[in-house]
Amino acid sequence: MTSNINCSTCIIKSSAAKALNPEQLSELGENCVQIDFKKGDVIFKEGTFSVNITYLREGVVKLHTEGKASQILKITKGPKYLGIPTTFEEKINHYSATALEDSHICFIHTDIFKSFIEENKKFAYEIIVELCNSELELFRKCVNRTKNNVYGRLAHALLFFQEKIYESNSFHLPLSREELGNFINITRESVSRVLTELDTDKMIKIKGKEIEILDVDALKRLSAV
Amino acid sequence: MTSNINCSTCIIKSSAAKALNPEQLSELGENCVQIDFKKGDVIFKEGTFSVNITYLREGVVKLHTEGKASQILKITKGPKYLGIPTTFEEKINHYSATALEDSHICFIHTDIFKSFIEENKKFAYEIIVELCNSELELFRKCVNRTKNNVYGRLAHALLFFQEKIYESNSFHLPLSREELGNFINITRESVSRVLTELDTDKMIKIKGKEIEILDVDALKRLSAV
DNA sequence: GATAAAATGTGATTTGCATCATTTGTAAAT
DNA sequence: ATTTACAAATGATGCAAATCACATTTTATC
Secondary structure, three states: EEEOOOOOOOOOOOOOOOHHHHHHHHHHHHHHEEEOOOOOEEEEOOOEEEOEEEEEEOOOOEOOOOOOOEEEEEEOOOOOOOOOHHHOOOHHHHHHHOOOOEEEEEEEHHHHHHHHHHHOOHHHHHHHHHHHHHHHHHHHHHHHHOOOHHHHHHHHHHHHHHHHHOOOOOOOOOOOHHHHHHHHHHOOOHHHHHHHHHHOOOOEEEEEOOOEEHHHHHHHHHHOO | EEEEEOOOOOOOOOOOOHHHOOHHHHHHHHEEEEEEEOOOEEEEEEEEOEEEEEEEEOOOOEEEEEOOOEEEEEEEOEEEEOOOHHHHHOOEOOOOEEEEOOOOEEEHHHHHHHHHHOOOHHHHHHHHHHHHHHHHHHHHHHHHHOOOOOHHHHHHHHHHHHHHOOOOOOEOOOOOOOOOHHHHHHHHHHHHHHHHHHHHHHOOOOOOOOOEEEEEEHHHHHHHH
């Protein structure tokens, strides 16, 4: 489903878009297309040309490398811009984006996006804030992935879904065991083993992909570097 | 050595500062202090308040976590801004910065830096470009660190110093074996072992910290994911 | 509902690298 | 030159997690 949209009345604006004036918002609507993606749909693919700024309005998305030993670089929830670095600085996508939940994505012409940065100081400022947060998050991820063992990394990932994505102690894991492994760099088999062990220790309750966090503190202790 | 400086005549401007007009440059000079750091000097420390934007004008710096199992998050060469994310979004430094070579750093008042972003669109744009590049680099580092074994990671690090820092096949490694290990997440002992092995295989020549790259292609093959 | 295909669980085995334990080298201090 | 102290090399051992192999469950397809 593709549709030209009215950004002025959109209630899920990015903090940057909130800074745009009515004229700029209508301009945005004219240079912007919203596309709906279903769980599992590929949004953009590593190696292809990056022609638009992608704005994840609503939904959950993974950024990941391709190939058999694929790695999930980031999992993020809307509202958030995806791949600004790629579109801005490299013409080619260095990673793919795939929907983990049904998602609404707005594809924005790069030119209009750049012009907003030049015309609207608040807009530029908010984009910088978003990029800054992104970098800090990546640093934290780097430290966690190398300092923690499999238990700590898995605990960290579960808390990430609980706090940052679903904001609930119970959630449906949007990843297979293998994908979860690709997210925290452990194998499918080890994910299984550790999950059942955490279940046995009554820290979580698992039934397939349904996860319930029973003991947040215990998981926090495990994931503490 | 501390000195108030004249940014107008400075020939090592960041690409962002190049966009400033004469008036703004003189304003920058009034709100900016240059300090010289010697190899090994701490520039700012994890846990302290981040009060200024730090501009690495000239030199080589490592960003790293503290504690016994310290991790080197990034090694970078001037001209480049350090820790924009921290100053912008968090008041407290999440990592330390230490000079690996004698370095000149300009400490810029955060307020004036933010006002340039709001007043000068080209300035903001260039800051965004720098942040974008930084994020892409971090992604690449993440992939390399998890997909490669110790040989690949060490080869990658050596090529990094050759290409990105010293732009020469021969260079003095600015890190101890232990620090090099902290950079690529391997132990001191393994660094030694792998280095001597690469020397035996005639890919590099080592004498203490003096390194000569003999076979770039072989190292590239090792570091290819 | 039957069959195929994919995802998951689990035990046995291997291995890459860390850890531990010494030795050797090197550079500053006396 | 000799002592002191730290950095680096090297060999032996241990272990966490990967790999392998196969059983079992779940999901998809006809």
